[in-house]
Amino acid sequence: MRTVIKTLIVLALLGAVGAVTIVGLGLFNVSARAGHIPGVSWVLHTAYRQSVKLRAPDAEQVPDLSDPDLVALGAGHFDSACSFCHAAPDRIHSATADAMSPEPPHITDAVADWQPQHLFTIVKDGVKMSGMPYWPAENREDEIWAMVAFLTHVREMEGAGFDALLASDAPSDDTALTYCASCHGATGDSKGNGHIPRLDILDEGYMQDAITAYRTGARDSGFMAHAATQLPPDDLTRVIRHYAASAPAGPTPTAPLPPAELELMEQGAGVAAIGNIDAPSCASCHGPGLDQTKPGFPRISGQPRPYLAQQLKLWRDGTRGGGPRKELMEKAARTLSDAEIDALALYYSQLPAE
The missing domain is CATH 1.10.760.10 (Cytochrome c-like domain)
Incomplete structure (x- = not known):
């Protein structure tokens, strides 16, 4: 038994010495042109796929990704930040991307075998030993889901459809x-x-x-x-x-609200008019009806409902950041329920843009 243990120790030491020699003398070829030795690519890719599946959220946590506005938001960022490596629907890889090792897959191939919850994990955490970065904003899962909304629609998207999402006026x-x-x-x-x-x-x-x-x-x-x-x-x-310098062109909404939404809007008006023990009311700082904008407090009448709701949730959760009024806004939103946030967002979104 002692002989076996001694043999294993010697082998381990020889392996360590060999590894240090290879690394220290530069014998390991890191050239992208040379690629990996046989088997290494399979090991890395298998480890990658299994790691993603293990750490992905449950399928039940995937939100509704059918919103075309969400798809367009993800498409805009993809074009600016991701298309260099992954190309775009109906477009070919650049020669530079083809020369990378590992080669980043074309976007249509990259999304082919993944479910939305898996794509969420890949976008959020990135991939070591590749050019895939993690999402730079740690507390913005809403943005990651916007990217996933776009990625889930890539399979049926043609180049013309992608270009339409990016059209600028x-x-x-x-x-x-x-x-x-x-x-x-x-x-x-x-x-x-x-x-x-x-x-x-x-x-x-x-x-x-x-x-x-x-x-x-x-x-x-x-x-x-x-x-x-x-x-x-x-x-x-x-x-x-x-x-x-642009003049706001009226409120965001274009259609009359149904009765249930009108009632919710009234609730939002009530919430906006009442502060809490730590903070003044929403209306006292954000309007409507203020003669001038208070420093650090934007006018929000006419802002889109989904955007307002998301910002209020970020304030409530303490992850919004930025601005001289951060502490006050967190106190103002701290006690808001999801229902109150929805009512507030609806109320302000329906007011004329000031």
């Missing part, structure tokens, strides 16, 4: 505005997308503070952290001033 000779307008619209009206804030309602100072918070990481958003670092600060300032 901004002048083609203004690169910075065209980039921002792909999501926010040329005038800042968010192109009717309920998950994107209208910028034509916001003032210049608030937007400057917001973009700074995104750039520095003080405010969490995988979408905006990427966008805020794609353009030079001077270009961002010019685009912000353009949006601040």
Whole structure:
């Protein structure tokens, strides 16, 4: 028995010495051109697939991903941040992506064998030893689900359909505005997308503070952290001033509300008018009817309902970040139920944009 143990110890030591020699002398070839030795790719890929399946959330946790606005939101970020490696529907890989090791799969292949909960885990956590990053905003699962909404529709999406999601109504000779307008619209009206804030309602100072918070990481958003670092600060300032000068074109809604929604809107008005022991009412800082915007508090009348609801939940959960009024907003939202948040979001979304 002692002989066996001694033999195993010697073998372990020889293996350690061999590994140190290979690494220390640079004998292991890390060249992407050389690729992996036989079997290594299979081991890594199998480990990757099994790891994703083990850590993915339950299928019951997958939200409704059929919302076209959610798909469009994910498509915009994919085009800017992901398409370099994975290409886009009906387009071919670049030669540079083909030369990577491991080669990033074309987007139609990348989503082929995965369920939504698996795609969520891949986007959220990324993949070691590959070019796949983790989602840069730790507390923004809503953004990750927007990406998954897009990815689940890639299989039946043609190139023309993808291009339509990215269409910009901004002048083609203004690169910075065209980039921002792909999501926010040329005038800042968010192109009717309920998950994107209208910028034509916001003032210049608030937007400057917001973009700074995104750039520095003080405010969490995988979408905006990427966008805020794609353009030079001077270009961002010019685009912000353009949006601040845009005149809001009425309220977001275009159809009369059914009776049940009207009742919910009345409930929202009541919640907006009453503060709590730690914070004043919503209306006292955000309107409607204020003569001027209070510093640090944006006007929110006319903002899309889904966007407002998501921001209120982030404030309530203490994960919103950014802005000089962070502590106050967390106190104001701390006691709100999901039903009250829905009522508030509906109420403000139906008010005329100021």
